[in-house]
Amino acid sequence: MNIKMASLPQLTHGSFIPLYRQIQQRLLGQIQSGALKPGEPIPSAQEIAATLGVSQMTVRQAIKSLCELGVVYSRQGKGTFVSGIKLEKDFRQVLSFTEDMKARGSTPRSRVLSFDAQQPSAEVIEALHLRAGEKIIRLKRIRQANSVPMGIECSSLPLRVCPDLLDTFDPRNSLYEVLAERYGINLVVADEVAEAGLADAEAARLLRIAEGSPVFFFKRISYVQNGQPIEHVQSTYRGDRYKIVNRLTRPNVGLLGSPQSM
Amino acid sequence: MNIKMASLPQLTHGSFIPLYRQIQQRLLGQIQSGALKPGEPIPSAQEIAATLGVSQMTVRQAIKSLCELGVVYSRQGKGTFVSGIKLEKDFRQVLSFTEDMKARGSTPRSRVLSFDAQQPSAEVIEALHLRAGEKIIRLKRIRQANSVPMGIECSSLPLRVCPDLLDTFDPRNSLYEVLAERYGINLVVADEVAEAGLADAEAARLLRIAEGSPVFFFKRISYVQNGQPIEHVQSTYRGDRYKIVNRLTRPNVGLLGSPQSM
DNA sequence: AAGTGGTCTAGACCACTCG
DNA sequence: GAGTGGTCTAGACCACTTG
Numbered sequence: 078m079n080i081k082m083a084s085l086p087q088l089t090h091g092s093f094i095p096l097y098r099q100i101q102q103r104l105l106g107q108i109q110s111g112a113l114k115p116g117e118p119i120p121s122a123q124e125i126a127a128t129l130g131v132s133q134m135t136v137r138q139a140i141k142s143l144c145e146l147g148v149v150y151s152r153q154g155k156g157t158f159v160s161g162i163k164l165e166k167d168f169r170q171v172l173s174f175t176e177d178m179k180a181r182g183s184t185p186r187s188r189v190l191s192f193d194a195q196q197p198s199a200e201v202i203e204a205l206h207l208r209a210g211e212k213i214i215r216l217k218r219i220r221q222a223n224s225v226p227m228g229i230e231c232s233s234l235p236l237r238v239c240p241d242l243l244d245t246f247d248p249r250n251s252l253y254e255v256l257a258e259r260y261g262i263n264l265v266v267a268d269e270v271a272e273a274g275l276a277d278a279e280a281a282r283l284l285r286i287a288e289g290s291p292v293f294f295f296k297r298i299s300y301v302q303n304g305q306p307i308e309h310v311q312s313t314y315r316g317d318r319y320k321i322v323n324r325l326t327r328p329n330v331g332l333l334g335s336p337q338s339m
Numbered sequence: 340m341n342i343k344m345a346s347l348p349q350l351t352h353g354s355f356i357p358l359y360r361q362i363q364q365r366l367l368g369q370i371q372s373g374a375l376k377p378g379e380p381i382p383s384a385q386e387i388a389a390t391l392g393v394s395q396m397t398v399r400q401a402i403k404s405l406c407e408l409g410v411v412y413s414r415q416g417k418g419t420f421v422s423g424i425k426l427e428k429d430f431r432q433v434l435s436f437t438e439d440m441k442a443r444g445s446t447p448r449s450r451v452l453s454f455d456a457q458q459p460s461a462e463v464i465e466a467l468h469l470r471a472g473e474k475i476i477r478l479k480r481i482r483q484a485n486s487v488p489m490g491i492e493c494s495s496l497p498l499r500v501c502p503d504l505l506d507t508f509d510p511r512n513s514l515y516e517v518l519a520e521r522y523g524i525n526l527v528v529a530d531e532v533a534e535a536g537l538a539d540a541e542a543a544r545l546l547r548i549a550e551g552s553p554v555f556f557f558k559r560i561s562y563v564q565n566g567q568p569i570e571h572v573q574s575t576y577r578g579d580r581y582k583i584v585n586r587l588t589r590p591n592v593g594l595l596g597s598p599q600s601m
Numbered sequence: 602a603a604g605t606g607g608t609c610t611a612g613a614c615c616a617c618t619c620g
Numbered sequence: 621g622a623g624t625g626g627t628c629t630a631g632a633c634c635a636c637t638t639g
Contacts, residue, residue, distance in 0.1 A: 095627060115566055121605060132629045134396075137606080145407070147528060150564045153606050154636030161566020162528055171587045266409060266424055267587040273535040273553040273578030291535040291553055297587075302412045304377055304423020316535030321583065325433045325529040325559075357608060383624060394610045399625080415625050416617030 088129055096131055100139035108148055108159055115161035119149060122157075147326070168324040171267045171299065173253035174220050174230065183222035189248040190217040190229075190283075194236055201233045204298050204309045212236040216248060219283055220312075226284045228293075228314035238262065238307060262307060267299040271321060280313045291316030350391055358393055362401035370410055370421055377423035381411060384419075409588075430586040433529045433561065435515035436482050436492065445484035451510040452479040452491075452545075456498055463495045466560050466571040474498040478510060481545055482576075488546045490555075490576030500524065500569060524569060529561040533583060542575045553578030 088099050107113045122140060126133045140157055143149045148164055151157040178185035197205070197213045207213070213233045220228045232252065234242070239260050246255055256262040272294045281288040292313050299308040350361050369375045384402060388395045402419055405411045410426055413419040440447035459467070459475045469475070479493045494514065496504070501522050508517055518524040534556040543550040554575050561570040 097627080123605080132631090134609095134630090135628060137608095138627085140606090151606060152637085154604080154638080156605060156637095158565065160564065162562055168530075169585060169587055171589045263589075265589045268430075269583075269585045269587055271533070271583040271585070273555045273581075275553050289551070291537050293535045300424055302422065303420065319535075321531075321533040323431060323531045323533070323585065325431055325531055327433045327525075327527045359608080385624080394612090396611090396628095397609060399627095400608085402625090413625060414618085416619080416623080418618095418624060 088131070097135050097138040097142070100125065100129065100131070100136060101142050104139065104143060105148065109164075113159050115159050118156040118158050168322055169269075171264055173251050175251040176253070178220075178222050181222075184224075186221040186224065187249060188219040188221065190219060192216050192243070192246075192248050194243060195233075197233060201309050205233065205235055205306045207235060214239065214242055216252065218248065222318075225318065226315070227318055228312050229280060229283055230310060230312040233309040234307060256307075262301060264299040264307060265302050267297050267308075269295060269297040271295050273316070274313075276313070284313070284315050286315055286317070293319060293321070350393070359397050359400040359404070362387065362391065362393070362398060363404050366401065366405060367410065371426075375421050377421050380418040380420050430584055431531075433526055435513050437513040438515070440482075440484050443484075446486075448483040448486065449511060450481040450483065452481060454478050454505070454508075454510050456505060457495075459495060463571050467495065467497055467568045469497060476501065476504055478514065480510065484580075487580065488577070489580055490574050491542060491545055492572060492574040495571040496569060518569075524563060526561040526569060527564050529559050529570075531557060531559040533557050535578070536575075538575070546575070546577050548577055548579070555581060555583070 088096055090096070092099075104113070104119060107119075113119055119140075120128075122133050122136045125131075125136045129136075140149065140151065144151055144157075146164060147162045148160055149157050150160050172180065174187070175185045193215060194212050195215045197207055197211070201207070201213060202211075205213070214236055215231065215233050217229070217231045219226050220230055239256065239262075242255070245259065246252070253264065256264070274292055274294045276284065276286055276288055276290045276292045278288050280286075280292060281290065284292075286292075292315060295310065295312045295314065297308075297310040297312075298306050299310070300306050350358055352358065354361075366375070366381060369381075375381055381402075382390075384395050384398045387393075387398045391398075402411065402413065406413055406419075408426060409424045410422055411419050412422050434442065436449070437447045455477060456474050457477045459469055459473070463469070463475060464473075467475070475495045476498055477493065477495050479491070481488050482490045482492055501518065501524075504517070507521065508514070515526065518526070536554055536556045538546065538548055538550055538552045538554045540550055542548075542554060543552065546554075548554075554577060557572065557574045557576065559570075559572040559574075560568050561572070562568050
């Protein structure tokens, strides 16, 4: 048995953390600490199960989750190996500006341009599936990182889902935090479209860049887990200060072909 | 038992397609066909297992994979429900330009500007982890969709991994296809950075746009499953013709905190 | 032949939700 | 209390790789 495996503390049965998560964390720790290096095999499922006194299925569950993260990969008949692919944190995710900037190591701040209830535009009605006459809350902010203006963001939310937001929300705080804590709204998926464009006069003034400078135009619709759209965001970000960092992955095979009912 | 479930054909035990994939496809088919609508619960794991004559674990494996796709979500004690989040295909993935354009419904074509072995730049050496003196193959192409120039792409690959590519590759074909079929190289992950910028004189001429038009600058490094970098791409795409479409998801919880070895 | 990962079973207990 | 999803067990057989 691998010494690295055996020398770690015991698993705690019946704790609030499932066994497979403990095993997952244990392996992840060994990989991130360098005890298991890229290209090396990790102990086999059999071996781990025997050492830790758990079922093989439980171990496989842990290993499978690490495969999905990309930190290891399995080869039938050979073993499971540590991948050299890094587990970066700065890829684009459903993050509020606040979270995003903190993850990138900057201090976020916002200046509120406007915050009020409005009639939605046709685009927002469509995006948020609003009923006729339904109002929205609109929050327009300048986003700053370390006191440098980065972008202009205009968020729209259905008034219905956060009726007293106008009274209770301090717009300097993180909108996503308040949605989660006060209304139990957790945004888990967002669809985003980015375009490259040029700053118009207003954007140039607010972002303190020259008119005609390169900028990103974003449109984003964020959804809660049941697929209901909650937020529409339209924003303009400085091209000289902002980059889009993405990790792209291969589509999952086996799901594309034959969507008929077998 | 749900009629929709029972009325479908039997599963085939011992076929080359695992049972859990058959169940997964079966459910996906029912969702995509509208037999199961957003917001509705799918049959419980117990129920499906009993009807199909398989173990609950197998059913759960199928359901879990659908959760990861985002097409359903589970609530402990309540059930598993169809999400309204669409399973779109046009999100950014590790796709060759050829695949990407076909997925978007356009006809891809490429014009080769140059295709030769070269000494790599410092940036490419770093990106591809090249040894001192190691050469690369460089392929510079104009990418067209329906005969309209979309972008300029410059791919670099280590000569070592595809030594006879220069002789055998017809540069009008898909590079990714040839890498997979001839060399068994499958790119599964790519890290990409996009910036917003302005077209310089050369880019403007090649893309037939005005100098100073908005463009995307991309840099991409693609990896095979063991984490080895295989391809470095630097490209410039027209801002008026190209959009970045992303689906963003919430970070998986439970993996961020406490990366120590428990 | 031995070891590996991939799939599958037939149970079990728990935590949670709802009536 | 009944039904649900979440986790776990102790086996099993298969496909695959390597010596």
